[in-house]
Amino acid sequence: MRVGLLGGTGIEGRGLALRFGAAEVQVTLGSRSPERSAEAARVCNEILGRAGVRGAVNGEMLAESDIVFLTVPFDKAAAAVQSCRADFRAGQVLVDVTVPMIFTGGRMDYLDQGGRSNAELLAAELPAGPDLVGAFKTIPAHVLIDTKQPLECDVFVCGDSRQAREKVMEAVRLIPSLRPVDAGPLASARILERMTVLAAQLNRRYRKNGARFRVVGI
């Protein structure tokens, strides 16, 4: 399994690179800029203590990755997908981790986009070929990047292709103390994205930064 990060130089991208890198998965960290991706990969490898993460431009990353995580802010996601349209391949799985969250009136709030989740809006932008899966939406980037902290939570995986969901769940199982939970069709992202907003609100109220979820009873 080869994991790629589209727009991977931010905290979410580097966090996933570190977690998959530590699990000895081949990781390509993509960016529009070869310098920035090389620098982010260098920092990751320094933390990992081995050359597990390679920096590349997004097109090159897409050519060599089976599962690609879209790790840009939610309002940049559609443009990022558009700019790479020609480079996606059939059978590739694109994983949307974004959450449309805005800070308004002194609190984090969900940005309703006509009732549809950000994942569904992205699916409409995607060319035929890759399958879109929503996952890692409820995992805080701050916890992901702090490799000393065990994750100890569930990753909800949703998408309209069962096969693509299963590929992502298989990837999740490689990371210690993470459990994949099959959350069904892509439309479940409507719930998952809102759960992340609840977690952000809890972080503020409890003065923490790592609120995340575990399902009991399944």
Place this chain on the structure above:
Amino acid sequence: MRVGLLGGTGIEGRGLALRFGAAEVQVTLGSRSPERSAEAARVCNEILGRAGVRGAVNGEMLAESDIVFLTVPFDKAAAAVQSCRADFRAGQVLVDVTVPMIFTGGRMDYLDQGGRSNAELLAAELPAGPDLVGAFKTIPAHVLIDTKQPLECDVFVCGDSRQAREKVMEAVRLIPSLRPVDAGPLASARILERMTVLAAQLNRRYRKNGARFRVVGI
């Protein structure tokens, strides 16, 4: 603390009666019918092995309860509140546990009611006096009523009165292995109600009936 159940003869009402009764809280199980509430209370007391639950008509229950759980199906909740308008008292806390969930196209789905949660719709029906709090929305009634099963999860408590939220959180703490989580204003019910739909979907997918949530990291 005296707990009342408005429309308490169903599985949710009896479940809460058993959990609070076992915690030695004084419980009044209300119904429109004195016979049905007496019978439900009798069954609860048989399970508890002591007379911890008293049956009454709703009006009588409201006269003697500090915290009242509205334990009717979501589409009966507004009518139940309306029919008891005259009996609510100032300082009383009404707890909405309902979730607007429908079975459609072979799957459980959230019933969107113009963007507002069922809790918010109920608040609009309530006379001045009692405070409305949303809680226990994500706890499955089947688990609640099975007193041999530890709950081991979180109860999300939301409401626009901080004092009322705190009263309900205090009540939650009386039940073993339940943790109250302060979920902020009543509008948070928009997220919590959807989480219950996700849990119901997980139950179907995983062939379980007790999916529920715990927050890690707070």
